Amino acid sequence: MTTTHSGVATATRATAAAARATDLTKVYGQGETQVVALDAVSVEFRQAQFTAIMGPSGSGKSTLMHCMAGLDSISGGSARIGETELTGLKDKELTQLRRDKIGFVFQAFNLLPTLTALENITLPMDIAGRKPDRAWLDRVVQTVGLADRLKHRPSQLSGGQQQRVAVARALASRPEIIFADEPTGNLDSRSGAEVLGFLHDSVRELGQTVVMVTHDPVAASYADRVVFLADGRIVDDIAGPTADMVLERMRRLSGNTPQAPGHGPQGRTN
Template sequence: MQTTTTGPPGAEARQDATVAARAVDVWKVYGSGEAQVAALRGVSVDLGRGRFTAIMGPSGSGKSTLMHCLAGLDTVTRGEVHIGDVLVTGLGDAKLTRLRRDQVGFIFQQFNLLPSLTAQENILLPLSIAGRKPDRDWFAQVIEIVGLGDRLSHRPSQLSGGQQQRVACARALVARPNVIFADEPTGNLDSRSGAEVLGFLRRSVRDYGQTIVMVTHDPNAASYADRVVFLADGEVRAELHAPTADAVLDTMGRLDTGPVGAGRTVGA
């Protein structure tokens, strides 16, 4: 799916500066012998900086595996993963921990908030662990984005599911990471709360240049993205730009019935 461009010296470097994360011929194989399973089969994909990318595919397509490999949560069997200008593949544990702490944000389906901490303390926890002081102006902007100004002293048990996920979104945003990976962020929410969370993610990209990579099974959630990358059987099969929910459904239907065409752009 990567494209090769030609141009004056330095063009490639300028192109790389627009890429927040990249997979190059990534394979992920589990087991050995007859029990061997290839979850990813030579996946190459560039994820644009300041863009909202959704990753979709049928169950078992490798979408969550790809996200985990891109985020440095899992190792690859073969190939390379980059975050910004850092080659993630082969990093030692200490450097990988620092990379995830300083350059990557995470939003999970289960919120992962500490019940004994207030919303504000949960939001600031990654910075506290890293020994970094928050930028107060940016913190105020993040709280405004997620609409939690009157809930900062509340503990998770005092918040609705949608509010808890907004705390998780704020926690990911406040450190200004290179890229935020969101794994089914609306999976535990009702439609209204889910729409609110997706709206916050969309706004963080549009107004503040954040990079979001989201795994989802929901065509409506994917329609908030700038681009959807579709996987099937561990391979990139298609991508869709400026997606609508109907276009995502149509593409998913074709993935379920047969190949759409490796790396083919099916909309713009």
């Protein structure tokens, strides 16, 4: 049984849900223009697990993440972060929930150019008036390989290094869950592989929970599990994915040929 730095056994944590959707529905528009983006989706994201969400364009994968993260409203059903029900929360309560319990990593790095890497990492906590846990912060910095880059500003960092800063920022406040939306979309294959490796390591070594939306089968192969959406519904769910397994399922779902292994970040084979 693996134990995290806090003494919480990973195997035990993995039996609980960090986030849960029950019959989650999201509808845009009305009448003839109505679009059902999510159609009664029920899914759990386990603690200390790396989950990838995939599906053809328009399948609802980004909508699911945005609703689960409290970034978009819900038309019906339920969404929970831990034991907190998102439906019915006021804007101020949602803001506090996102600040205290959720970490975000986006395709755009969203770093402030005038701040150093360290200042960008601690910025959300500074805004909230909270001091970082120094031991935890040091461990996060070591995990993402930024110890010698903390005084550099974004313009002095490569794209991969900037995304590592964004990953460290998401990890620094010790959120209950991290949502990552196409985190390697702006990176070359080598930098993308590094960032995916760091996300993978944050689960294995820090006991973090990560949910990542991606279109890339190779990126998905870094996850412990892949959930597939089509037409707003979950249509498949596989554990221990390889890039080839994911590619085949995406081919069947879309009828197209997604990016083949070897053209993106170097995939995992486990």
